[in-house]
Amino acid sequence: MRTVVYPGSFDPCTNGHLDIIERSSRLFDKVVVAVLVNSAKHPLFSVEERIALLRIAVKDLPNVEIRSFSGLLIDFMKEIHADMIIKGIRAVSDFEYEFQMALTNKELLPDIETLFLHTSKEFMFLSSSIVKEIARYGGKLEGLVPASIIPAIRAKFKTDNN
Numbered sequence: 745m746r747t748v749v750y751p752g753s754f755d756p757c758t759n760g761h762l763d764i765i766e767r768s769s770r771l772f773d774k775v776v777v778a779v780l781v782n783s784a785k786h787p788l789f790s791v792e793e794r795i796a797l798l799r800i801a802v803k804d805l806p807n808v809e810i811r812s813f814s815g816l817l818i819d820f821m822k823e824i825h826a827d828m829i830i831k832g833i834r835a836v837s838d839f840e841y842e843f844q845m846a847l848t849n850k851e852l853l854p855d856i857e858t859l860f861l862h863t864s865k866e867f868m869f870l871s872s873s874i875v876k877e878i879a880r881y882g883g884k885l886e887g888l889v890p891a892s893i894i895p896a897i898r899a900k901f902k903t904d905n906n
């Protein structure tokens with residue numbers, strides 16, 4: 745059985761993330777979406793909120809599991825006995841940083857492979873930052889994030905002083 749890990753901040757998850765998750769779930773037996781807890785990026789959504797949104801978004805994908813991790817990704821990979829990381833690449837600009845991370849993980853744990861999936865073309869422009877920017881000013885989120893999580897994102901921007 746092949747388990748792969750799709751790590752990220754998911755602050756919040758977007759249709760671009762979901763596209764990578766769905767495609768990975770067709771390629772592998774099990775996909776563990778790993779939400780980083782201790783991000784230096786000061787996420788807007790708490791880890792519990794990011795996990796809850798992902799769980800709603802993947803509810804129809806039985807072989808996808810949402811977990812959180814802190815510390816090094818390779819330590820989490822060892823803990824769950826996974827040896828492949830999935831990353832999505834939108835543009836050349838993503839590549840340098842992703843390549844650096846892939847080589848770092850390989851250096852730390854040579855058994856690990858990183859597999860890059862290209863983004864689907866309709867999501868090339870999309871990022872969690874773009875979603876937050878649009879949500880902050882009340883713009884249209886349909887098509888950018890799963891419809892099922894739009895109310896929770898809207899609620900976040902109503903209650904918090906973001």
Ligand code: PNS
Nearest residue numbers: 751752753754780815816817818845848
């Ligand atoms: O969605 P992001 O923020 O681009 O995801 C980045 C992530 C979570 C994949 C990366 O920051 C990560 O793996 N962090 C864990 C710390 C780690 O293992 N660092 C060494 C590899 S660079």
